[in-house]
Amino acid sequence: MTLFFLAPFLLAPLLPLLDRWFGNKAGWLIACVPILIGIYYGDLWWSLPAGEERTSVSWAWAPQLGLRLTLMIDGLGLFFVLLITAVGALVSIYASGYLAGHDRLGRFHAYMMFFMGAMLGIVLAGNLLTLYMCWELTSLASFLLIGFDNERREARAAATQALVTTAVGGLCLLAGFVLLGLAADSFELTDVLARKDAIQRHGSYPAIVVLVLIGAFTKSAQFPFHFWLPNAMEAPTPVSAYLHSATMVKAGIFLVARLTPALGGTPLWAGTLTTVGAVTMFVGAYLAFFEHDLKGVLAYLTINVLGTLMMLLGFGTPLAVQAAMVYLVAHALYKGALFLVAGIVDHATGTRDLRKMAGLIRRLPLTGAVALAAALSMAGVAPTFGYVAKEVFLDAVWHAPFVPILLTVVSVVSSILLVAGAGRVGIGPFFGRPTQDECDPPGMTMQVAPLVLAVAGVVTGLAPQTLMGPLLGPALEPIAGEPVKMYLTLWHGVGVPFVLSLVVLAAGIACYIVRGSLQRHLAGSLAVARWGPAKWYEWSLAGLYWVADWQTRMLQPGRLPRYVFVTSSVLLLLTIEEIVLRGGLREHYPGIDVRPHEAFAAVLIPAAALVAAASRSRLASVAALGVVGYGVAWLFSIFSAPDLAATQIVIESLTVILFVLAFARLPKYTLASSPRRRLRDALLAGAVGIVLTLLLLQATHEPHPPPISEWYVEHSVPAAHGRNIVNVILVDFRALDTLGEITVLATAAIGVWMLVRLSAQAPAKREGYE
Amino acid sequence: MNLILPFVVGALVAAGLYMMMRRSSIKLLIGFALLSHGANLLVFSAGGLVRGGAPLIEQGESLPPAAHADPLPQALVLTAMVISFGVLAFAIALVLRTYRETKTDDVDKMTTTER
Amino acid sequence: MKSLILQTATRYLFPLLVLYSVFLLVRGHHEPGGGFIGGLMAAAPIALCALAYDVDVARNLLPLRPIRLLALGLATAAGVSIGALFMGRPLLTGSWVELPMPGGGVLDLGTPLLFDLGIYLVVLGVVTQIIFSLATKSPLHWERDES
Structure with missing residues (x-):
């Protein structure tokens, strides 16, 4: 297990070499890696003895802190492993065609492999901190891949935006995990999942839920963090298909599913997930309707689906959990196919604007067929797997544990828009009068992956229980916490879901036909979106820069006096705060014992220091400094330090000589600060001096600990x-x-x-x- | 036990800080020297003060007189004095060099390393 | 700053001060004194000379260039420290020899005295180096400012 866990990370640096040796064939070779990994984990899990649900390996990492690196595989993990490896294999084949001839194709494969390793780490993690580490690694891979065209400004901006958004969520997630680990008294997932009661009774439970969910929401592009996903379409299309539709954005879904047994079942958990999911579902579908960029539409529709999945997981009923997983598979199949089709179309026509495409099926017959099949699955038309998913989804919403009517209405409206969207991306570009003559037909490497995905979408629809049942059944168990009886079928009979499905389909088609005028009439509503979360992101970033700039200007202007001022002020305030917190200074000064010559020194030195500070002649200042030095030497000799006294006298003489030498080359005092600044500085300096004196008075009257120098003596x-x-x-x-x-x-x-x-x-x- | 050192230290630190916040770089140097004196006396007084009990051992004895001063702060202060002399000399050279290069001794204007 | 009084005084004081500095160094282990004060005391007359006469005069008073004195001092101190390692003891362990002296006394000589000599040389080198550096007229024309 260790070897297969580390394999993608170890292989990633080697891929550029492979690319150099095998050229475009490298994609096929690289595709073997995810396939082998998938087979290995599948075999590992299915060969477990009956009754065993999971297996794990674990290494002590920092045993003193109880940190372990644990890997664990169960039904849910395996389900995601197979999804990741299957799509990964197809995408790497596709990528060698899509980026053929690109001089950094090898590096691209390396990033993708690195991402796959991290993503597998998330779903196989058996320890909260292992999970977190892999979680952040996927953000990093996503950053590298979105910004792959690093010469384009938009790509860099989108990469940074995605990184900042997901990293903010990642930090929240880390905080949530730490609290969760403390509440459960263990960071091991098996322990955490088994200690539901202890966690939910713990005082920090609300904080844990909020923090963990913020992490999941940013990763899975939930409202109001959804804005990074459409911008992430700057990435090469294989990345969009793999990371930003099939796998990485599902990490939040996975996390919620994974932690449901420990955190779920409370109104807070269910309410938050349902609300945010439903809003995201609607916002994604609505915004998609107004988007004209092919990949943009797909991105918004992905947001719609991610919202749907969150909402379903929020319900927490076995039916809803089943619906979520089925829908997840269906989405991975059709959306992956459509993204890859979008890449082919982009390649072939040089545009992604939906308004400029029509009649492409004559030039790209196979691609058109694939797009049609995928769009039908997306729209939920029988006999595709998408239809099965939509039926279960509507069934689950109809039986939602709370406000079923409202949720059903929202779901139906979103689904109508989804059907219209399916028409716009799957039918619009391929039928009608051709607008373009020039068209480069894609190579075979690019055709394989979308074809496989689309065919899978149709075939699984024909026999859903036989083909998907063995995979989905075990995946549901760890979420629901009990064996789930599941039966998928194409024909459910005439029930509420069927009726709703027909309504959705009819309305969706109508919506698609009148899309032009509908877009014009509703365009005004987009004004709201202009002030939406993307704007908040910009504002908060601008605010952050402003604060950083202001702070640097205030605290680090490069002027020494300001540094001294700031340091002294902070010192003073902290000291005063500490004194006040400790209830002030005690006043007991027993046995005041000052001899006359000491009193004289005590007056002489401060007076000389005052002269040194106030004099307008630099020679007078230095002379006064000399007096201070000799006075200090005198104090040394009074208080039994003959060595110090002698050294001080010589040093003071040398110091005066140094100053005199330096004066020959420096101007006289000509610079005077404003009286206001002088007063301000004098007040601060005086206050520091007074507080120091008071502290010392206090300190000298505290009982002395035995000196550590006794041994020396x-x-x-x-x-x-x-x-x-x-x-x-x-x-x-x-x-x-x-x-x-x-x-x-x-x-x-x-x-x-x-x-x-x-x-x-x-x-x-x-x-x-x- | 003793009241004078806290006042002396406070006055030296206050005068030193005030001078270090002035614009003239000479004042900065003098401020630094004053602050060093304050710090040395602070460490010195931390060990407790004793009159007429130098940490010296008479010939033939193996222990100093009963009421002797703590030798450790004295050793610390001795090196501190010499070091602050070295740092002061370095600071003076730095100021001289800066003046030569920038033709100003206004610390407020020395906000960048570019000329 | 050429003052006849200062010059004359320096001429008579110089040997006395140097002698006194060595005295301070040697007795430092038992009485007030030691390498730091000794080195400073030796540097003081040289600084005085630089003020009273000229930097070059002062420079000629030293047997070695200050930077060499400094290096020699550091080498001595470091050598003494490492020396203990060769005798199979931890770094800086002191060793002593007791020499009988005419008149019944015992001279207790130890490596700490050598270490102190290193300090003495470093301090002397440092102070004279600084004084010479600052007193030397710069190759550039300093802006003179009479004060």
């Missing part, structure tokens, strides 16, 4: 043969520190040397100076 003579303990610490006990310090010192001196000596402006005059 005791061992100075016996172990280090030295009676000056300060020196012994420097050159013996802590000599490594001292070694570092003299290195720093040497570096500073070399820096000074370089700064003064090297001159970029006068290279010729350098010699003789050091």
Whole structure:
């Protein structure tokens, strides 16, 4: 299992080579990889002993934190594995034809393989964090593939938009998973799924639901996060067919299905899913009706279907769950075929504008037939699998656990628009009077995949229970939590669904026929869409940039005084906050013990510092600085630090010499800040000083912990043969520190040397100076 | 125990920060020197203050007098003083060089590395 | 800044200060003193000389160029530190020899003194290097500003 899990990731970097060696045939070869993987997992699951529902492998990753990398396969996972690998194989064949001759075709295959590995990781994950990791990897692959034509600005913008949207959702998902893992006390999926009661009783349950669902909604393009999906059509068509219709956008659906046993069954869960799903279903179908780009229509209709699936999963009834899975398969078959057809048409005619296409069936007979079959499946016309799916779907909505009438109305309206959409993409371009003479017929590599998908859509419709039952049955069980009795058939008899189906079909056809005037009359309603979520995205991004810009201007303007000001302010505020939180400073100053000469020093040093700060003459400032230094040395000598006092005196003298040397080359004080700024800075500096003083007063009156230097004191003579303990610490006990310090010192001196000596402006005059 | 050092440290830090927020680069240097003094005294006073009890051991003894100052902060401050001298020298050289290149000592104008 | 008083004073003070700096270095292990203060004390008269006479005069007072002093000091300190490794002990472990002195005393010589000598040389090199660098007239014409 490990090997097959890692295979796509390991093979991906090799594919460009394969492409170079085999050219257009490489697609067929690459298609073997998903097929083999699919067969392996299928065999793995079907050969499990009876009664076993799942098998898993697991590696300790960071055992201290309880993190494991777990893979698990059950009916639901297998269902998705087969979907991913089957479509993946077909798409990679198609891609070698679609991108034939493209100089980065090899890289394209590599990205697709990488994506497939990540997507398989999502559906096989047996651990929340494993799932999250693969989830983000698919976002990354999607980014790379949408922006594959990286020379086009729109492609780059769409790639970034998709990445930002799904990554925001991904972060929410991570937060949700962490909370979920804490609530369930384990990140292992088997544990999480088994601890429904503990999770739903936990205080963070609402937060978990909201966060996880935001993750699922962004990935599966649910309203109001749907806007990235139509823009993602910038990607090459195989990507649209694979990632943005068949697999990646279903990851959110998968996640919801996967977690239903743990999180589902509450009004919050069901209500959110149903509402968002129903709105998405309608918005997708409605917007599709006004779109004229072939791939754009398909993208909006995909949004419609994704909404439908979310809504069905929200119902949570066995019937609805069954409807969702059946509908998912039907959609993968017909939408995949239609996307690939769109690519062929685009290739052949050079346009994707539906208004410019007609009568293409004379030039592209096979493609036209495929499109027709897929469109019939999409419209839900018997005997396709789409018809079966639509029947179950309407049945499930009619029996919805809440507001069935309202939901049925919304579903019927959306379905009518869907039928009209099917007509526009599957019939409109192929029939009627031809508008174009020039037409490049597609090669065989591009015909195979859509043909297979369309044929599968019809054949499975003829015998749904026999062909899909063994696959769908086990997939439903992990969602519903119990074995689901399922019976799919083409003919249900005359019931409510059948009647609704007929209504939908009739109205849809009518809608298709009058589409032109309908579009004109309703076009005004699109004004609302202009202020829709895509605009919110732009605004929030612009806001983010503005805040970042403002913050940089305020905090990092490049001017040193501002940095000092900001740092000091923050220091001051945090310190004051801490003091206030701790209930203020205690005031007990026992035994004030100050001798007269110390008091004199205490007055002298601050006075000299004040002079240094206030003087208008730089020499006076430096002289005052000298007084401060000697005063500090005096304090050292009063308080038993002879070494420090002596060093301080010498250093102070050298410092004054340095300043005098520097003054020869610098201007006098000529710059004065405004009085307002001076006052502001003085107030801040004074406040920092006062708070520091108060803190120190407090600190010196706290009981001292025993000094850590006792060991040094005791061992100075016996172990280090030295009676000056300060020196012994420097050159013996802590000599490594001292070694570092003299290195720093040497570096500073070399820096000074370089700064003064090297001159970029006068290279010729350098010699003789050091 | 002792009241004067907190006041001295506070005054030095306040004066140092004020000078570091001025426009003239010389004032920046002086501010830095004042701040270093403040920091050194702060570390020094953290070990507790003792009068007339240098951490020295008499010939023939193995321990210093009972009331002796803590040697560790002194060792720390000793190196800190020397290092801040080195950093100050480096800063002075930097200011000189900047002045030579930009012909200004206005820190407010030094917002970019481009000339 | 050519002052006769400063020049004369420097001439007499210089040897005394250098001697004192060595004294500080050597006694540092037992009494106040040590490499840091010793090095600074040795650099002070040279800085004084640079002010009183000229940088070149001051430079000639040093046996080595400052940058070499600095390197030698670092090498000494690092060598002493590593030396312990060759004797099979952890880095920086000190060793001592006790030499009997005429008059009954015992001279306790140890590697920490060598380490201190390294500090002394580094500090001396650093300070003189900085002073020389800043005191040297630049190849470019500094904008003179009398103050």
